Amino acid sequence: MDGALGVNLGVSLFIPYRYTEERIFRAVRNAGFDDWTLAQCRVFQRVDQAGSRLTDLADQAQMSKQSAGVMVDQLERLGYVRRVPDPTDRRARLIVIEGRGLQAAEVAQATLDAILSEWEAYLGTRNYALLQQILDQLREITDPYAR
Numbered sequence: 001m002d003g004a005l006g007v008n009l010g011v012s013l014f015i016p017y018r019y020t021e022e023r024i025f026r027a028v029r030n031a032g033f034d035d036w037t038l039a040q041c042r043v044f045q046r047v048d049q050a051g052s053r054l055t056d057l058a059d060q061a062q063m064s065k066q067s068a069g070v071m072v073d074q075l076e077r078l079g080y081v082r083r084v085p086d087p088t089d090r091r092a093r094l095i096v097i098e099g100r101g102l103q104a105a106e107v108a109q110a111t112l113d114a115i116l117s118e119w120e121a122y123l124g125t126r127n128y129a130l131l132q133q134i135l136d137q138l139r140e141i142t143d144p145y146a147r
Helices: 009-030 038-044 054-061 065-077 099-123 125-142
Strands: 081-086 089-097
Touching: 009 038, 009 099, 038 054, 038 065, 054 065, 054 089, 065 081, 089 099, 099 125
Parallel strands: none
Antiparallel strands: 081 089
């Protein structure tokens, strides 16, 4: 709740995420990858470098398998991902990042690197490292996908 006490911690954690997501999405679109939506990007960003199963993407994106499947179909038609056989299970398919997706991911990573450099310059190296350490520690109890 906002007010005299300020923004609650959950919102304080969300605001930098939203800023980062919007800035990366804008940079990717400005680089010529302007044929996808933010919702598609939210699914795309969860594709593991080694490939991901649709059920995992849907779970991580907090959407139904059917909705995630529609997004993956769209991303595949646009050339960002493709489906390949899963080498560990012949019945399953993996979604992997395709050439166009790799190019978009490079723009996204460069933008993220710039944002994080700006934050480190603003906070100072010590506070930035402390923030990273605290968030990594908090992830242990909040992120079911932490490895």
